[in-house]
Amino acid sequence: MKKVRIGIVGLGRLGKKHAENIAFRIPNAELVAACSIVKEEVEDVQRNWGIKYGYTDFSEMLKNDELDAIFIASSSTEHCRQIEEALKAGYHVFSEKPLGVNMEEVIRAKEIVEQHQDKVFMLGFMRRYDASYAYAKKKIEEGAIGKPFLIRCYGLDPVKAVKGAIAFSEKSGGLFLDMAIHDIDLARWYLGSEAKSVYAVGSCYAYPEFKKYNDADNGAALIQFQNDAIGMFYAGRTCAHGYHIETEIIGTEGSLRIGTVPQKNLVTIFDEKGAVQECVSGFLERFEQAYVAEVQEFVNCILENRKPGVVVDDGVKSTEIAYACKESFEKNKLVFLNE
Amino acid sequence: MKKVRIGIVGLGRLGKKHAENIAFRIPNAELVAACSIVKEEVEDVQRNWGIKYGYTDFSEMLKNDELDAIFIASSSTEHCRQIEEALKAGYHVFSEKPLGVNMEEVIRAKEIVEQHQDKVFMLGFMRRYDASYAYAKKKIEEGAIGKPFLIRCYGLDPVKAVKGAIAFSEKSGGLFLDMAIHDIDLARWYLGSEAKSVYAVGSCYAYPEFKKYNDADNGAALIQFQNDAIGMFYAGRTCAHGYHIETEIIGTEGSLRIGTVPQKNLVTIFDEKGAVQECVSGFLERFEQAYVAEVQEFVNCILENRKPGVVVDDGVKSTEIAYACKESFEKNKLVFLNE
Amino acid sequence: MKKVRIGIVGLGRLGKKHAENIAFRIPNAELVAACSIVKEEVEDVQRNWGIKYGYTDFSEMLKNDELDAIFIASSSTEHCRQIEEALKAGYHVFSEKPLGVNMEEVIRAKEIVEQHQDKVFMLGFMRRYDASYAYAKKKIEEGAIGKPFLIRCYGLDPVKAVKGAIAFSEKSGGLFLDMAIHDIDLARWYLGSEAKSVYAVGSCYAYPEFKKYNDADNGAALIQFQNDAIGMFYAGRTCAHGYHIETEIIGTEGSLRIGTVPQKNLVTIFDEKGAVQECVSGFLERFEQAYVAEVQEFVNCILENRKPGVVVDDGVKSTEIAYACKESFEKNKLVFLNE
């Protein structure tokens, strides 16, 4: 079996999970190199999983001619630069979301990607590869709900992770860029249209710590799309019951809900509280299958010489809309996007 | 509007609820008289609801010629005797379940009822008048699940009521006669067949107090019906989450569940435990609507000169099966019923 | 028992239901008079339910000195005028929602009500008296979800009723005034705050017939409240699965959902489609209990000489916010409300 040889950069919590998936769960991929600015992380991965090459310098890894593809799971601020460098060095590239942290570099990244049409570039909007989200897409395409005209998206982080979110606030880009961007991508995907107007509100209802970054602990946005479809978004960092990602798509003949209860598993507990369904604790638990499936798709695209469903423009457009939310929220005004 | 004038006997918790329903929730009924061996209960009802006649002696009430019908909600040991007396005195009769407390008096009651064909006699298997149970019946008759061949019935009392159940043990007739009898009636109703063999087991898993009455705190029975259909019954007195009445009917082309979660209302609470659906606390809460609907049906039957769906034979046959369960449980043997 | 003697005006579908409830389901009320401009409706009610007085002229009914209270269930355009007339004639008044059809008459009605402090005035926001909504309120007050900061409200009419909605379009006031107003009242009730900014969008996704009334078949609004809480509203007229009223209240320590699935009853059907929960078909089915409970509360308020929870200002404020939604939707702009 032909295998795609991959070098990964970034070995934080999510990066390490990706590395493990590439090493062990993608039959036609091989994790050949791992890079991190944290030397211990590299050594750890090499030792435990028998990874051949280790780097602390990304540019060094790009010189390794045993590699076919680069997988970017580093800090968001590095994505655009590393995408450019890797594409120019002749590799296929997978980048975790977000594409970048400001519109300038995002647009620049798009240009670079478009200059390397012979390479596969894929962005990590993994939800599209979640079995339930993919099934919903299929049902919609089969006409199960008629024409979709409204989407409601909840993206809620567990309150147990709020300390980390506060610490990360300065770099995160805020609630809409950090969290709602996944939902914005989903909205564009399911509705097949781009945003034309945005109104976003929010506040620090429980954690005033976010205020100094002009951020909110919970916020919502109402987005009108160019085809007149409606997007209702709620992003929050204080979810008591766990990690709650819920999406509803309403069409002219029916509707679909994904994840109404973010159930941990198929167990229901009946006790003095009532009938209790426990919930997932975080994104790695909820999207375990999707994180494998997206990388599998990336690898398959390389081997079959085709383009993935998530392209660079999905990153550009989602970022643009997230910025509009941020602006609307900060200035308490309606923001119109250019067509 | 012509109204049926009713005298009620028995003003305990359920009796008082029935009295209230007759007085205020059945437009074409009038509560004219109330009888209880507890004088205070009679006075209380008369004073608060303006009931014209009060009695502490059942026979006295039967002499009141303003009455059309007698509603029996007294102790189970009184049912058969009062049914007979009331029918012979020329009244329509509604009796709470059970029909009686031993097979002899139950069969005698049946004979008496059959001798008074001109009178309406109805037995209080209220579940048949619950909106969900009635809807399930209708769906089955419409063919929604093909031919029903298996029924599973849970009848679970809240553990909060277990002290009362222990106190009542001596008179209750045991788990199968006291509790499973409702389920046995439902099984006969949905399956349209009578039992032919019974195996029942159980024990005192949490409350050894039941042992001295040869009773169990939880028990189950497997019943084979004459048409080969299967009945699976579970009755218990230690339900942590409340009052759990659940029924499932399985047919050759589908199945139906009633009350999978015995939800208190339409509220779901999401908190650190997960997604929580609170449950109903007891029979008066769960079957509030059914208790009104059955009496309404009784009254309508009188006014429209027709027979109700629940007849005396339903009481006889259910009691017979419950006794077979009791015998099987006590002797740990398979009991066959005569056809 | 002292009874409140009521005269009702309006005997359409909802009016007739109210009349029936007053006549038969409110023990301490008596339906003494019925009025409708449709003579047959009056005769029908009088004949079938034995109502003593019948009128086709509202002013005539007000001269009946056997009455204590007037129940208004006439066309929305009549509410304000009849409230005024009835209060001035010395009656307690219950009025169906909406309070009125324009801000002028609504404010005038408020003044009138305030001039008659000795009379009970109640507005028909029946949802507050629904067992599930009332339970949610109680749980919130007990602190179950911390401080509420976001409410999401769905108010969806069944597509089966869309022809009627189209026919009624000219008079309805549009999607936000006709339908979202219930949700707006709930939002104010649960959040304890008034709106400060509104953005509303919508379109005719399936029924262009609404366009000529400047109306939408589906629409959504994002409302920021004065306490910074968020309201997300979705109102629609094309719901395939029935009548879907769903409300979610999110707080700093948990959240509550009411009616996630607008289940018809406790039956789940398993067939080749999967596990199916059938849904309620309309408001009379969903809010049957609430329609009785609100009238019971009105009657109790009169007998106990106290004020109900829903006051005239709830009508004024909800109407004001619904108008802001309408304006925002029509002009595609952000609308700010004066504090």
Next chain:
Amino acid sequence: MKKVRIGIVGLGRLGKKHAENIAFRIPNAELVAACSIVKEEVEDVQRNWGIKYGYTDFSEMLKNDELDAIFIASSSTEHCRQIEEALKAGYHVFSEKPLGVNMEEVIRAKEIVEQHQDKVFMLGFMRRYDASYAYAKKKIEEGAIGKPFLIRCYGLDPVKAVKGAIAFSEKSGGLFLDMAIHDIDLARWYLGSEAKSVYAVGSCYAYPEFKKYNDADNGAALIQFQNDAIGMFYAGRTCAHGYHIETEIIGTEGSLRIGTVPQKNLVTIFDEKGAVQECVSGFLERFEQAYVAEVQEFVNCILENRKPGVVVDDGVKSTEIAYACKESFEKNKLVFLNE
């Protein structure tokens, strides 16, 4: 990383899935050899997945000294013989359920396994490794439901597979040996006790074809365990909505349900039928994760030199109980098992 080198026998639907899992989803395993009496299956697997050795003769495969372990997924009639041969040849052995097809060979297999204590032997009761079943076990051990005293198990095959079941009837051993055996194993596992009495009933409600094999299309059993716990079992081959495996464990302080609705994924569809949850179609879909996890555990046991949770006696005892069910059903009598 040290890898366990495995040879598999049996490449039918489930065997091929196991082969694929071993080859690609178990990092520390390597599929070195594949054996099937169907030559094309062997060639197919070798060619597509690059498996080094292929065999049509099981004994030949056992001579391959590159192997550490043998994975048996052949016909049930071969299991005992192949277990014996493989253990004697010095391999670790995993065998699909059932352990064997009659009590004699099952007991013989047990003796052989016990003579090879230095080898890992594991039986494929994969449900114990399903995330939800394992979680339920953990919760019970933590005391979440007090002491378990009742288990209810549903094992229902989709009606879509009934033709295959009829064709397979002669060899299957009947409903209880073929299907209920998984549930019987679960019951023993959760209750921690062995059966003492069994009553089983059933019939051909929809498919008379099963009659000539003395089999039923649906059947149920009530089992009393030595610790007085109760087992209620329902096995069927005519499930309209798919593959329905549901288990409920009831304890003195609460209860747990696993798979109340055998949901396909997290999508709920709302259409004119109501709120619809689609269901899984078969065991490979439902237990995809468990099939990987059990093999992973087998491999880990070999590498870590320890015994798995499912031992040969689980196979013996479950078979014994299933035979008691079969006997009870066939003779319509209560069957007692020796302690």
